[in-house]
Amino acid sequence: MIERSHHDMGGLPAGKVERSEHDYADWERRVDALMVLLSGIKGAQKLLTVDELRKNIETIGPEAYDKMSYYERWVVSITQTMLQRGVITTEELARKMVEVKHRG
C-alpha cells in the first residue's frame, strides 16, 4: 500500500524485540563517518542533507528494506544522494566498482 510508506511503521503489529547488539564492522563505521562528513557536521563541505538520505532510504522497496541491514541501507542511500546531487555519476561508480572488484 503506497498510502502508508513501508518505513512509517509505528503501531504496526510485530513480534518480540530481539535485544541483540553487534559490534559494528569497520566498513559500517566508515559509512557512518561518510554520512557525518558529507552532512557538514564536522565542518567539511555540506554535500547532502539527512532529509535526502532519509528520503532515499524510504524509497528502497519494502522487500529490500527488510532484507538489508541498517548500514547497507545507508550506503545505498548515500550513494543515491551523491548521484542525485551530481557529485558522482553512474558511469564513474560503475567503473570504480568493476575496478575494486577485480583488485581481489
Next chain:
Amino acid sequence: MSELGKYAPLTYFQLMEVSLRELLVEKGVVSNAEVDAVAADMKSRGPERGARVVARAWTDPAYKRRLLADGTAACEELGLDVPALRLVVVENTPEVHNVIVCTLCSCYPRMLLGLPPDWYKSSNYRKRVVREPRAVLAEFGTRIPDSVTIRVHDSTADMRYMVLPMRPAGTEGWSEERLAGIVTRDSMVGVALAQAS
C-alpha cells in the same frame, strides 16, 4: 585500511562503500584520514557523556532545572562536545516514566550516547513501543506499574531525546563519578531503570 576482500569477497554493499569512498577521495570531497578519524571518534563514544549529565543532575538541583529547560546548553556547560545536537531531556519521577523511540528511522542522541544498539533500530521496537510500551518494557525486564504514567517520545524531527532516570535508593552521599558509573545507556533510553548495583 582495507582489510576487506583479503579473507572473503566483498559483499555488494561493502563494494559500494569502498567504491563510493574512493571516488569521493579522488574528487577531493573527503580524505581517508578524515573518514578514519570520524569513525574512530564515534567508536570511542559510549554512554559516558550522557551518564555524566545524569550524575550532575542528580547532585545539583539547579543544574537539573537548566538541563530540563535546555538540554544542549546544559551539556555544553559541562564542556561536552555534542555537535549538532538539539537535546530535550525528559525526567522520570515516581509518577512518570519516559521512553524514547524513532518510529520513522532511528534518530538517537548519538553524540551523547554513542551509536544506537540494534534493537533500538529494529522494526519490532519501532512498531510496538509506541503502541504497547509496557509490554515492550517488560520484555526488557522493566515492569512499570499501571499507576505510573508512561510517556513515549517519538523523535520525528530535529530534537533528540534522553531520559533522566530516577536516582536509585542506596546511593546517598555517592560522588558524581560513582553515580555516573551506574547510569546505563538503557536507562537513558527508558527501557531500564538505574540501579545502585
Next chain:
Amino acid sequence: MVEAKFQPGDRVKVMKAYPLGHIRTPYYIRGCSGVVERICGAFPNPEELAQMRSGLPAQPLYRVRFSQAEVWPDYRGGRGDTIDVEIFQHWLDKE
C-alpha cells in the same frame, strides 16, 4: 520564518492526509488531536529539504502531546499515558 500560530496548551488536530514525498508526520498520528506541549523552534521544512530545496522559510515545529487512549483503539495502558510527537505547523489545525 513563518509566524507561530499555536502556543503551549493549545489543542490541535493533525491533518488527516496521506500525500507522497518525504514526510515526518507519522501515519499513526494523522487525524489525531492533542495539546501543544512546547514550541521547539523554527526549522527548514524537511519535506522540502528532501527534494533538494532549501526548506525556507523556516517553519514552526511543535511538540504535541497525545493521549494514548485516543490514538490507539485497543490501548491497554493507563488512561494518563501519552505520546509526544514533533509536528510541523503546516500539518496542524486548531481544534
